[in-house]
Amino acid sequence: MKLVFATNNLNKLAEVQKMLPNSIELLSLKDINCFDDIEETASTLEGNAKIKANHITQKFGYNCFADDTGLEVESLQGAPGVYSARYAGEPANAENNMQKLLTELQDKENRKAQFRTSVCLNLNSNQFLFDGICKGEILNKKQGEKGFGYDPVFQPEGYTKSFAEMTSEEKNAISHRGLAIQQLVEFLKSLS
Numbered sequence: 001m002k003l004v005f006a007t008n009n010l011n012k013l014a015e016v017q018k019m020l021p022n023s024i025e026l027l028s029l030k031d032i033n034c035f036d037d038i039e040e041t042a043s044t045l046e047g048n049a050k051i052k053a054n055h056i057t058q059k060f061g062y063n064c065f066a067d068d069t070g071l072e073v074e075s076l077q078g079a080p081g082v083y084s085a086r087y088a089g090e091p092a093n094a095e096n097n098m099q100k101l102l103t104e105l106q107d108k109e110n111r112k113a114q115f116r117t118s119v120c121l122n123l124n125s126n127q128f129l130f131d132g133i134c135k136g137e138i139l140n141k142k143q144g145e146k147g148f149g150y151d152p153v154f155q156p157e158g159y160t161k162s163f164a165e166m167t168s169e170e171k172n173a174i175s176h177r178g179l180a181i182q183q184l185v186e187f188l189k190s191l192s
Contacts, residue, residue, distance in 0.1 A: 001023060001024050001025065001063070001188070002024075002025045002027055002062070002063070003024055003025070003026060003027065003062075003063050003064065003065065003188075004026075004027045004028075004029070004031075004032055004056050004060070004062040004063070004064040004065075005026055005027070005028060005064075005065060005066070006029060006038070006052040006053055006055070006056045006064055006065070006066035007028070007029065007052075007066070007067070008028075008029055008030075009148075011147075011148040012067070012148075012177070013026070013028055014168075015168060015171075015172060015177065015178075016177070016181055018168060018169075018172065019172055019178065019181050019182065019185060020181075020185060021185065021188075021189065024188065027062070029056075032056075032060050032062060034056065034059075034060060036055065036059070038051065038052050038055045039051075040052070040068065040082075042082070043082060044082060044118075045068040045069065045070050045081075045082055045116060045117070045118040046068075046118040046120070046129060047068075048068035048082065048118075049066045049067055049068045049118045049119060049120035049129075050066075050120045050127070051066075052066030052068070052120070053065060053066040053120040053121065053122045053127070054120075054122065056122075057122040063121075063122060063123045063124065064121075064122050065119055065120060065121040065122070065184060066119070066120055067117050067118065067119045067120075067177065067180065068082070068117070068118055069084065069115060069116065069117040069118075069149075069176060069177060070082050070083075070084045070115070070116055071084045071101075071113060071114075071115055071149075071150050071154070072113060072114050072115075072116060073101070073105070073111075073112075073113040073138060074110055074112040074113060075105065075108045075110040075111070075112070076104060076105075080097070080101070084097070084149075084150070085097075085149075087100055087101065088100040094148060094149050094150070097149075097150065098142060098150060098152065098153050101138065101150070101153065102138075102140070102141070102153065105138055111137040111138045111139075112135070112136075112137050113135075113136060113137055113138050113154065114133055114134060114135045114136065114176075115133070115134045115136075115150075115154065115175065115176035115177075116131065116132070116133050116176055117131065117132045117133075117176040117177045117179075117180040118130070118131055118180070119131075119132075119180045119181065119183075119184055121184060121187070128187065130180045130181075130183040130184050130187070131180055131183075132175070132176040132177060132178065132179030132180030132181070132182075132183070133176055133179070134156050134157075134174060134175050134176040134179065135156070135157045136154055136155050136156040136157050136159075137154075137155055137157075138153050138154060138155075139152075139153050139154070139155050139162060141153075142162075142164070143155075143161065143162040143164060143165055144161065144162045144163070144164025144165035144166075145164060146163075146164050146165065146166065146167070146168070146171075147162075147163045147164040147166070147171065150163075151163035151164040151171075152164035156174055156175075159174075163175065
């Protein structure tokens with residue numbers, strides 16, 4: 001089965017590719033010659049995932065899935081949330097986003113946070129949604145060199161290291177995206 005993952009993020013693409021069974025040929029936006037800037041204008045993660053998946057299905061005719069992920073920090077009333085990728089403004093930059101987050105949490109005792117991913121699958125004219133949540137906390141400083149985005153400052157519950165200190169296999173087993181994609185994979189397997 002050919003399935004497009006509607007992302008330009010090569011890190012995400014590689015992470016998800018490792019999780020899918022060999023029976024699924026994962027195509028990137030580049031593979032289908034899609035260089036559109038798909039604006040994520042929804043106020044929810046689910047809404048943004050739907051916008052991206054629908055754009056690819058409607059314009060290119062492929063079965064497709066898209067995700068949107070947000071980091072939700074309890075003491076910041078769920079921010080940065082849907083704005084996680086551009087939290088510090090343009091140009092979107094993980095380093096600036098992390099610095100802004102650490103600055104805003106400087107005087108806060110409550111550092112509880114969760115990553116949440118919503119995945120929207122458009123398959124044979126039907127739409128399916130999958131959610132994954134990973135609870136944890138924001139560290140006082142960056143730790144680790146692996147991963148991407150907020151990984152160096154996020155420590156999942158029950159662990160003593162950040163996402164950026166984990167192997168991709170360790171992270172995928174417990175991460176928000178890993179959990180949502182596992183649901184997607186189980187669903188796809190149930191169809192065959």
